[in-house]
Amino acid sequence: MSDPITETDLLAYVDDQLDPARRIEVEEHLARNPDAAARIMADLKDRDTLRLIHAAPLPRPAEAMIGAAVRLERALGWQTLNLKLGRIAAVVALIGFGWFAHGQVGLGITDSEASPKPPAFVEDALHSHETALVRARMVSQPETAAYDAAEILAATGIRLPALPEGWRVRDAQVFPSRDGHSVEISVDAGDLGRVSLFAGHVPVFNVIDPTIARFDDAKTVYWQTGQLAYALTGTGSDKTIERAALRLSRNLQ
Amino acid sequence: MNDPKRIDVIGLLGPLRRYARSLTRDETQAEDLVQDTLVRAYERHGSFRSGGNLRGWLLSILHNTFIDGRRRHIAEARRLEQAAAISETAAPPPQESQVRFQQVQAAFLRLPDEQRAALHLVAIEGLPYQEAAEALKIPVGTLMSRLGRARATLRGFEAGMHLAPPSEGNRPLLRIVGGSDV
Numbered sequence: 410m411s412d413p414i415t416e417t418d419l420l421a422y423v424d425d426q427l428d429p430a431r432r433i434e435v436e437e438h439l440a441r442n443p444d445a446a447a448r449i450m451a452d453l454k455d456r457d458t459l460r461l462i463h464a465a466p467l468p469r470p471a472e473a474m475i476g477a478a479v480r481l482e483r484a485l486g487w488q489t490l491n492l493k494l495g496r497i498a499a500v501v502a503l504i505g506f507g508w509f510a511h512g513q514v515g516l517g518i519t520d521s522e523a524s525p526k527p528p529a530f531v532e533d534a535l536h537s538h539e540t541a542l543v544r545a546r547m548v549s550q551p552e553t554a555a556y557d558a559a560e561i562l563a564a565t566g567i568r569l570p571a572l573p574e575g576w577r578v579r580d581a582q583v584f585p586s587r588d589g590h591s592v593e594i595s596v597d598a599g600d601l602g603r604v605s606l607f608a609g610h611v612p613v614f615n616v617i618d619p620t621i622a623r624f625d626d627a628k629t630v631y632w633q634t635g636q637l638a639y640a641l642t643g644t645g646s647d648k649t650i651e652r653a654a655l656r657l658s659r660n661l662q
Numbered sequence: 663m664n665d666p667k668r669i670d671v672i673g674l675l676g677p678l679r680r681y682a683r684s685l686t687r688d689e690t691q692a693e694d695l696v697q698d699t700l701v702r703a704y705e706r707h708g709s710f711r712s713g714g715n716l717r718g719w720l721l722s723i724l725h726n727t728f729i730d731g732r733r734r735h736i737a738e739a740r741r742l743e744q745a746a747a748i749s750e751t752a753a754p755p756p757q758e759s760q761v762r763f764q765q766v767q768a769a770f771l772r773l774p775d776e777q778r779a780a781l782h783l784v785a786i787e788g789l790p791y792q793e794a795a796e797a798l799k800i801p802v803g804t805l806m807s808r809l810g811r812a813r814a815t816l817r818g819f820e821a822g823m824h825l826a827p828p829s830e831g832n833r834p835l836l837r838i839v840g841g842s843d844v
Binding site: 416417420421423424425426448451452455456458459460461462463467470471473474475477478479480481482484485486488 | 669670671672675676679680683684693696697700701703704707708710712716762763766767770781782784785786788790791806809810813816817
């Protein structure tokens with residue numbers, strides 16, 4: 410038995426705003442109720458009459474009206490275009506920054522005797538850390554504080570460590586990377602300040618213990634477990650970042 | 663015209679002018695209303711969401727411009743005069759269908775403003791209920807109850823049952839689905 414036919418259904422029938430199944434139910438109802446059917450026919454007739462009356466062609470609009478319409482059209486068109494240009498400019502700025510940072514990475518390492526040349530993913534980590542800082546400053550790039558390690562693992566195959574108590578996730582983004590996905594989590598890490606935790610797939614299986622790499626504006630402690638690489642980037646002291654990274658790497662096991 | 667992505671104001675002049683005619687019941691005022699709407703829309707074009715519904719946005723500005731009352735009083739004053747003029751334009755030999763057209767149109771023009779606006783957007787422009795309700799800034803339930811009353815009045819007119827403006831007495835029994843009727 411279908412839902413009883415309401416006044417709303419009858420109105421929506423006249424206005425042709427019912428789905429076909431409901432139309433059929435209304436038609437069954439009307440077939441059994443001649444009074445209601447007559448009323449609906451009158452409504453349909455009035456509707457069609459009004460449409461016919463108002464379908465008469467209008468005289469050509471005044472020049473002033475066309476002028477105003479064209480002006481509005483241009484303003485709205487520019488607005489749409491500006492929005493697109495704005496997006497393009499942001500992308501260009503990020504790419505430009507990437508080139509710049511790319512050029513700086515090799516020179517920026519100050520501790521060359523103590524640390525080996527960092528693997529390529531450290532560069533990616535540094536870039537996504539800088540991107541996260543850019544995003545944090547941009548109003549039009551809403552950050553998402555929703556951080557679901559289980560969902561990230563299921564969707565990307567990247568296992569993330571449990572975060573220490575007191576760390577607050579500010580943004581979590583999945584990026585494309587050369588070997589699949591990478592994840593960048595931006596965290597307010599208490600007295601460490603704003604840090605980024607990067608995790609991603611790498612092509613070469615390896616085990617690297619937490620190792621520090623220093624750059625002009627940031628430090629990264631990176632490590633690798635099998636095919637997954639991690640990097641913690643921030644601006645705190647070497648010791649605090651190393652300690653935090655060790656803790657995270659242990660949380661993974 | 664329904665492609666929400668395309669900025670085509672010229673293509674929307676027809677719907678805007680027809681709606682303005684139904685609201686003002688006066689051709690000259692209708693054209694002025696559309697002109698004012700375009701100027702207002704230009705002034706606040708920053709409020710248009712890119713990719714949003716241009717038709718709904720413009721219809722809504724037009725409606726607000728009308729409601730603002732700048733025109734309302736003049737429209738009221740000329741209302742009867744206009745309704746009379748419409749009946750007088752029946753100069754060519756009135757065929758039966760023409761007489762009926764005029765009756766329906768006269769009944770439509772006598773509807774209260776808010777019922778006429780609702781019926782115009784839904785029945786004449788064919789807007790989905792949701793879009794019409796947004797353009798009028800009312801809940802869908804309110805829109806439907808206005809439609810129901812407008813239709814009941816038109817039926818009454820045609821049946822020649824009464825020629826007076828609709829009163830409380832001939833309200834159909836209509837359930838209000840959402841929101842209160844304003």
